[in-house]
Amino acid sequence: MNAMHTDPIPNPLQHQSGFSVTPALEAEVNELLTHYPEKRAASLMVLHAIQDAFGWISQEAVEWTAKKLDLQPINIYEIVTFYPMLRQQPMGKYQIKVCRTLSCALGGAYELREHFCKKFGLDAHAHGPQTTKDGKFTVEFVECLASCGTPPVMMCNDDFYENVSHAKADEIVGKCK
Numbered sequence: 001m002n003a004m005h006t007d008p009i010p011n012p013l014q015h016q017s018g019f020s021v022t023p024a025l026e027a028e029v030n031e032l033l034t035h036y037p038e039k040r041a042a043s044l045m046v047l048h049a050i051q052d053a054f055g056w057i058s059q060e061a062v063e064w065t066a067k068k069l070d071l072q073p074i075n076i077y078e079i080v081t082f083y084p085m086l087r088q089q090p091m092g093k094y095q096i097k098v099c100r101t102l103s104c105a106l107g108g109a110y111e112l113r114e115h116f117c118k119k120f121g122l123d124a125h126a127h128g129p130q131t132t133k134d135g136k137f138t139v140e141f142v143e144c145l146a147s148c149g150t151p152p153v154m155m156c157n158d159d160f161y162e163n164v165s166h167a168k169a170d171e172i173v174g175k176c177k
């Protein structure tokens with residue numbers, strides 16, 4: 001029996017049709033590589049650069065990154081599936097993250113997420129991130145955002161909000177153009 005394992009390594013990430021790295025992104029990645037003693041050490045930073053460019057990490061992105069870093073796709077795939085901040089599916093233009101840890105849960109986080117879901121026509125009972133059909137908003141629960149004294153707490157992309165009433169939530173959404 002041949003001891004060589006020839007089955008393809010599982011990579012159940014979604015496909016991204018038309019995935020193409022721009023010269024600017026490749027230049028950014030090349031520059032990143034200069035900061036590390038070996039290419040592999042730059043894996044996480046390269047993935048962040050790719051995620052900044054595309055919003056998520058696809059099968060094609062994993063394969064491109066592996067090739068760029070002289071690694072196997074499994075070496076990149078294991079990083080993508082380990083770190084929750086690396087996205088395995090396309091996200092909306094605006095990512096709304098509602099903290100659901102204890103203080104926020106008691107302070108109305110579940111009602112706040114439900115408010116967003118109803119507002120956007122999403123299923124409030126579904127698990128995981130949900131994105132509107134037009135790709136504008138993604139709503140999801142996250143764990144503690146480190147402002148437990150001012151619940152409920154949320155982020156909209158990089159902006160941080162505390163004591164978010166439903167009226168304040170509507171205001172935040174209204175600013176998302």
Ligand code: FES
Pocket residue numbers: 099100101102103104105143144145146147148149151153
């Ligand atoms: S519990 Fe929500 S910020 Fe800590």
